[in-house]
Amino acid sequence: MxxxxxxxxxxxxxxxxxxxxxxxxxxxxxxxxxxxxxxxxxxxxxxxxxxxxxxxxxxxxxxxxxxxxxxxxxxxxxxxxxxxxxxxxxxxxxxxxxxxxxxxxxxxxxxxxxxxxxxxxxxxxxxxxxxxxxxxxxxxxxxxxxxxxxxxxxxxxxxxxxxxxxxxxxxxRGEEAFQYVKNEFLAVEPDLDANVGPGRLSKGAVWGLLARLYLNAAVYRNVYGTANFKADEMDKVIEYCDKIINSGQYKLAADYFSIFNSDNHTNPELIFAVDQRAELNGHNRMAYFSLSGDQFPLPAYPNANGTDGPAITPDFYRTWVDQYSPKDPSEVDPRFYRQNISMYSNPADSCVTDVNFNMNRGILRGQQYGLIRKNGVFLKCPDGKFKVGKLFNDTRNRPTTPVNFTEKVDYSTAGSDYSSGYRVLKYEFSRKSVSGRNFGDADIVIVRLADIYMMRAEAKLRKSNDAASALADVNIVRAARTKPAPALTSMSLDILFKERGFEFYWEMLRRTDMIRFGKYEGTWTEKTNxxxxxxxxxxxxxxxxxxxxxxxxxxxxxxx
CATH class of the missing domain: 1.25.40.390 (Serine Threonine Protein Phosphatase 5, Tetratricopeptide repeat)
Structure with missing residues (x-):
């Protein structure tokens, strides 16, 4: 042959x-x-x-x-x-x-x-x-x-x-398309390896994708109408989530931001991910996309700065504030923010070695501190360490204007300035990058264990309004993190939607979630369509x- x-x-x-x-x-x-x-x-x-x-x-x-x-x-x-x-x-x-x-x-x-x-x-x-x-x-x-x-x-x-x-x-399209994708996943599941790691399609990955497919089936078969979530399909969501959870193969990460570290390929929470290890094909700027043009995450690369890209909307930020008021969300929820070294918030200049310099993670607000660059090089202290201090918009030719992220961001002149909007640094920059900027070796998450618990919770709510079981699933995720967020005391679809925002922000699930929860036609910052x-x-x-x-x-x- x-x-x-x-x-x-x-x-x-x-x-x-x-x-x-x-x-x-x-x-x-x-x-x-x-x-x-x-x-x-x-x-x-x-x-x-x-x-x-x-x-x-x-x-x-x-x-x-x-x-x-x-x-x-x-x-x-x-x-x-x-x-x-x-x-x-x-x-x-x-x-x-x-x-x-x-x-x-x-x-x-x-x-x-x-x-x-x-x-x-x-x-x-x-x-x-x-x-x-x-x-x-x-x-x-x-x-x-x-x-x-x-x-x-x-x-x-x-x-x-x-x-x-x-x-x-x-x-x-519609029902036929859903059935085709479902049947293809079902056909391959028996022959997949369970232990190939998150960068390849495993049994666990297909179980997670089947759960996601069944959860969205009502939308896929009637994309412009009102979703009819069938009880038997919600049972399937629960079934495949149970398979993953009961396999014992995956574990919720105690350190939330470790899920998005540059060495996350072996993180036990990852089920399926885009393999971006530096020795393979990583080239993503997820770590730099949202940062200021005057934030430089890597001492070895004085030309590797942020792009002043997307910010979070005030509407999304307010969901965090409303959840935890009168406390600041950074004091209550480990997913919101992590300060890595106190020097960032010290108004006085500080000195740090290159190996000890780490950017803050999560949602970045207010005055930013970091490596100070002048004339293309980073300033150093007398002892040779890197100087860390208050940042200004030097790369924008505004050397007296602080890099001070504001809540307000919109399409007005003031609202679209370089410091408008709170920024997000969720995926860690790579110290192994060959360019300092264009290559990122953090695996990009497609399915992780927290989503399995959240999908199971949602299926229980949609099938039989089993709020108690859904609440337990969500609180398992909350309790898993270091300094865990306080347990929720009630559960509904609206609460779960908000909780998915807290857990999965910046993970490319939001549009699909909004459509499924009936939120995509809503009104938010600069959007009324x-x-x-x-x-x-x-x-x-x-x-x-x-x-x-x-x-x-x-x-x-x-x-x-």
Whole structure:
């Protein structure tokens, strides 16, 4: 039997979906592959590309932008009238006026479909290889195709089904799409390995994704209507959450921010994640995206500063304040903020070694302190240590204006200045980065154990209003952290929605949560659009144009 190994994949057969790119498919025939690759090498080489687009999908300006900036959590104004203008795409994303020409939507669409293409190539190639890992890899490839399909269903309201790269995909929506993704996950679960780590699709990862899929099924089958959460589907959520919890394989992290550290690949709370270890393919600016242009997290890199990107909205910040008033949320909830060294809040200059310099984490407010840079170099104390002190907007040519983050952030001149809005530093910057800025080796969380408890709690509420059991699940998560947040005394869907915000802010779950909880048509800072058609995004115009030779094949979503 003639053996073909597809390297680098893709495709012009998928170009009807992506809009044609310059990606090329190289087919290695039997002679060439036999001369250069063992079956083990071929199997390893064919599964790796299936995951390789995840870092691109989860890039701070792709999936993060459309899952967070479209919500009440994040806002990215036109900073100082000069930065992050980008033809208004971040303003449109936040105000729900996004269009089919949005480049972040296009890029996310392309990367998802490229990942799907690579999965299909692997599905067709792996059965021809006589390697011990081929069966597990085949299950992973098919499961990843289902995961990519789940993303297109959630974001764009459709799923593409094909078994060979050369075929034209069948398009499914609604109930059919949900059933397809579900059945694909169920088909691969028996053959997946339980112990491959968070960077690959494991049994636990598929259980978590099935729980998430069942929880959102009511939305996926009727995206513009009122969700009807079926009792049997909520039972399935509970069933798969129970499997994960009862497996004993995962553990809630006592240190909340350790979940997002640069060495989090072995954190026991992670179930499924984007593997970004430095020796692999990490390149995400999640740690820098929100910081000031005058915050420099790494003493070794005087050019690695923040981007003055998105801030949290005052609306989201007020949910924390209202929860814990009259106490400050930083005094009560370990998820809100962690101060790493007291020098940050010391108005006097201080001195610190490079290994002891660590940024504060969480939600950053008020006057900021850090490494002081003048004329391109960091100032040092007489003993050679780095000087830490009050920061000013030097990089913005405002050397007398403090970096003092304010609660107010909006699209007014004052509200879009460089210091407007409280910022978020959740993922840790990488000390192993080769550039100091562009490479991040923290795994980006897709599913973690806290979400399993929260999903189980939600399913119990939606099925039978079992508030007592739901409350217990939420309080398990709260109690797990060092200096735990006080236990809640009551539970409802509104309380749970707020609690999900506290636990998962900046983790790219907010848009999906808001739609499921009926909040996405609400009003928040600079957003009043209540159009239900905006629950899913427009299909990129490049994809519509690429499919124009197939009349009626790829129709634009309603309202675009």
């Amino acid at each position: 003639r053996k073909k190994i597809y390297a680098l994949l893709a495709l012009c057969s998928f170009a009807v979906l992506e809009g044609c790119t310059d990606l090329k498919e190289e087919v290695l025939d039997e002679t060439l592959s036999a001369a250069k690759l063992t079956d083990k090498q071929a199997a390893d080489g064919i599964i790796a590309p299936v995951y390789a687009r995840l870092p691109d999908i989860f890039l701070h300006t792709n999936y993060f932008a459309i899952q967070e900036i479209s919500t009440d959590e994040a806002i990215l104004p036109y900073r100082g009238g000069t930065d992050w203008g980008d033809n208004g795409i971040y303003i449109a994303m936040h105000q729900h006026t996004y269009q089919s020409t949005d480049p972040n939507l296009r890029n996310t669409w392309n990367f998802i479909l490229q990942g799907m293409s690579r999965a299909i190539t692997a599905i067709n190639t792996l059965p021809t290889l006589k390697d011990a890992n081929a069966k597990v890899y085949l299950a992973e490839a098919r499961g990843m195709r289902a995961y990519y399909s789940m993303l297109t269903l959630d974001l764009f309201g459709l799923v593409f089904v094909k078994e060979d790269i050369g075929e034209t995909s069948k398009i499914l 209540a159009d239900k058609l905006k629950r899913i995004f427009p299909i990129p115009q490049t994809a519509i144009d690429g499919a124009s030779n197939l009349p009626g094949y790829l129709k634009q979503n309603q309202g675009y």
